[in-house]
Amino acid sequence: MALRALVARKSLGLGFQSEAKILAVGSAAHSRGFQTFSLPDLPYDYGALEPAISGEIMQLHHQKHHQTYVTNYNKALEQLHDAIAQGDAAAVVKLQSAIKFNGGGHVNHSIFWKNLTPVSHGGGEPPHGSLGWAIDTNFGSMEALVQKINAEGAALQGSGWVWLALDKESKKLVVETTANQDPLVTKGPTLVPLLGIDVWEHAYYLQYKNVRPDYLKNIWKVINWKYAGEVYEKESP
Template identity: 80%
Template sequence: MALRTLVTRKALGNSVAFRQQLRGLQTYTLPDLPYDYGAIEPAISGEIMQLHHQKHHQTYVTNFNKALEQLDDAINKGDAPTVVKLQSAIKFNGGGHINHSIFWKNLAPIREGGGEPPKGSLGWAIDNHFGSLEALVQKMNADGAGLQGSGWVWLGLDKELKRLVVETTANQDPLVTKGSSLVPLLGIDVWEHAYYLQYKNVRPDYLKNIWKVINWKYASDIYEKECP
């Protein structure tokens, strides 16, 4: 009875996370969305958002925690081959958790400012580096549509060069895999699970419409923090 009072119901529902907590390991949990699933319709349907968040992102979190627990066991046992073998699972599932945690913040309902153009220093930097917001959108849409297989298209800040960059990453690789000085400002998920129920196989239509709910305020806040 006393043990139950020490853990949350959510932790009890996730046996892997619960075991990690008891052993003092870092445990990751699914973040709540800052809006309802249907709040960014019609750009992205509520059904997609719910499945994407509750099923796909939750799976990354669950498997990330499981891989970290296995890694801890392997390190304690001195099992070097297993330590090496687990790196791909940690990168994939950890990257999935990192990327999606950013993605949800990159979106906002229209009534809460979604789709409003960036202002201030980020707006100026976009004009300076890409010519205009429209040119940036066209480049990200083209790069996202042209990415073979699954992955992400990013607007990032290179903190060393103090300039904006557009990059793509495969699978669930986070932006930092393209350079240690890169900070993600905006990431668009181009895995089919992000759009297929609504847009079928027409990825360019999804990319065109997602800009209507992009949360530029979040991207601007990160930019001003990282590039004062």
């Protein structure tokens, strides 16, 4: 099926600024009125990333898992809205973990879908321009970067994400991991997500079983380096 470009009910330009903004709920959100979020469409068909990622995985990952984060995020925001209106400080504090987990799941997956693209649309083509130079400068080579990300992703215990990020403070590229659905901003406010790889089992188990390294090896065939390069160009000093 043909799917529209990645859009939310209210446009979410999920780069460096909005990754933090989407989680910044509180009195400001209350004063503007309650806002909800919706599941973004994919910019490609579910089967377009095969054989690297199966259509079945993509459909379940998008329609079930991402949708659940959106649903629960909206529910938590509604409860937060009510708690603030009632002046219930204890409830506001209690809701923060649900907002972080489900809001983070929404943020992370919205970035993840943009980080992927079919081979026919440039998936797997190495980055060019300034991002390519930055990778060589910071990691020695593209191959060294892939090896580092794969190693850290495979070693991550339980569920989480492995990221390639721009640190705007040090002006360097870094590899970071986050647990569960923690978004990259939780590791530092100056980190800009360029590329995030989901290493939760729901992202690969139906196809790769428990062999996460095989999933990490094959996902590079559909990585959208063009998108990562555009974010780098926009956010680099």
